Structures are given as structure tokens and as C-alpha cells.
Amino acid sequence: HIMLGIAALLAIAFLYGASSNNRQVINQQNQSTKDSFLKWFTENGGTFHVNVTIEEFPSYGGWGLALPSPTELSHPSDECQSDNADGQCTAADYEKSPIIRHLDPLFTVPSSIIISVQSILDTYTFTSSPLYLSDFYPNINKILTRAFPNGPGLAKRGMGLVEQDAVIAMYLMAEECQHGHTPLFKNNEDSRWAPYLDVLPKYTIPRLDSFGDEEYAVLQDANLEHTGRNSRRLLEQMYLNDDSGTGTINVLSLKSVVEDMIHQKIGPTTPSIAIPAACISFETFHRFVAIVSSRAMLLKDVKQ
Secondary structure, three states: OHHHHHHHHHHHHHHHHHHHHHHHHHHHHHHHHHHHHHHHHHHOOOEEOOOOEEEEEHHHOEEEEEOOOHHHOOOOHHHOOOOOOOOOOOHHHHHHOOOOOOOOOOEEOOHHHOOOHHHHHHHHHOOOOOOOOOOHHHHHHHHHHHHOOOOOOOOOOOOOHHHHHHHHHHHHHHHHHHHHOHHHOHHHOOOOOHHHHOOOOOOOOOOHHHOOHHHHHHHOOHHHHHHHHHHHHHHHHHHHOOOOOOOOOOOOOHHHHHHHHHHHHHOOOOOOOOOOHHHHOHHHHHHHHHHHHHHOOEEOOEEO
């Protein structure tokens, strides 16, 4: 019994050590991801309040704004009203100072790192752009008009939220493909959005159209189930152009446009490079649609 007890303790110690090592590696990776994003953000003109940073919140789907650790907090000196004879602020004085004052801006995002339908049109429809695609606008416009007959199609203004989600998701797919498979791309160049992509969720954020039969059974709401299934069907029809229910994928689809976008970023090659399947799967499209629908800011009906 003593030997078994010692063996059990050793096993527990080993597992604890392995778990501790894993946590240490994850913490180091997270710190590297955080540092890379903050460096990229500020180098591109973004700013954070001195007492605001980002941290990972796995339970809430990824990264978000946070206060730094107490030892890293900055207290503005003009807020410190010390009664000490030497005028030096004490710990108690600092506790009275506001960490963030009323109406202080938490962060600013410059237009150069804002992704919107407008910025995507600038990238792929301007003839002076290195990524110009002559069929980009007409193809996406045709697909969106077919899916939303009463909408404006691909436009700078007036697009519905789902249409905007889809277009921005396509852009992020092409960028993530470059980030994840850099050696395939022109000059071995990584995506300029790499640090931003690294802080986005790596899984599909749960929402009605990501539910399966089990989730709908638990939900027990026919209206919500109908809404969720219809939403997924619409996304599949736009992305795969599968209207027949047979699984046959036609030529003109959002997927075919994403393939064109990725090939344009790869550059001319002989023979043509096969795009990794994960880059253009419906699952990847669905993941980014969910990210955009839940993470993008909406200003005057424009997602960005």
C-alpha cells in the first residue's frame, strides 16, 4: 500500500509538472501574441489609454480590453492630492486616484487598419491596386443580388448586415490563408494583418446557424430553429452556390471569388499552386462570418 501510495504521488507530481509546464508554454505564447498585436497596433497609428491593454478571455471567445496588473497601473500625478509634508504620494493616495477618468478615450483606431466593404473595394477594384481583380465587383454583386433581391448588391452604402459580414469574411479568409501558408505566397511575405488575425477566435463562435440537431432539440423553439437553419442555408448557397440540394457546386460562388483573391495574392506561378483546402472551406467562411457578426463595430449601418 505504501509503494502504491508513493507511485500515485509520483504520478500526480509528474502530471502536475507536465500541466504546469504546458501552462507556462501557453502563457509565453499568449504574451508573445499580445506583444506582437500591441506593437503592430501602435506602429500603425493606434493608441491605447495608458491603463488599458488586452488580455485573453477564453470563456468569452478570445481577447478583449483589460486593465493591466496593479503594479503596471499609472496614476496621473495631478490627481494625487497628498497631505504629506513632503508632497510625496503614498499608496493610499494612489488608491484614491482614478485609473481611468470620465470620458477618457480607451483606444483609437486609425483608418489605415479599419476593414470595411469600402476598404476591400479599394483593395480589389482599383486598377492601381496590386491586387486588382476585374471580376471582383461584378461577381460578388451578382451573388449578393441573387441572395438578396431587394438589396443593393455590393455597394459602399446601404448593404445589409449579412452581406457585409460575408464580404469582410472573404477578405479575412484570404489574409489568414497567407498568414498560415506564407511560403506559398509572393516573396514569402506574411499578411500585414497577421498580429490581428492571431487574436481572433480560432473556432466558430456559437450562434443559431452553427447549431446542430442536438442543440435545436434542447432549444425547443421552432421559430429560432427555423431562423438558424435558414441562415445557414443562405450562407451555404452564397458560398457554394448549391441551390439544388444535390451538393453540386457551380462556378460562380463566393468560394470561387475567394480562390481568385488568394491566387492574386500568391502571384503567377507555373503550374498553378493548389490552395490548401482549409483556406477555402465553408467551415472557415462560417467561422469568419461569425467573427465579423459578433466583433465588428457598426457605425451608421456600416460594419468595420
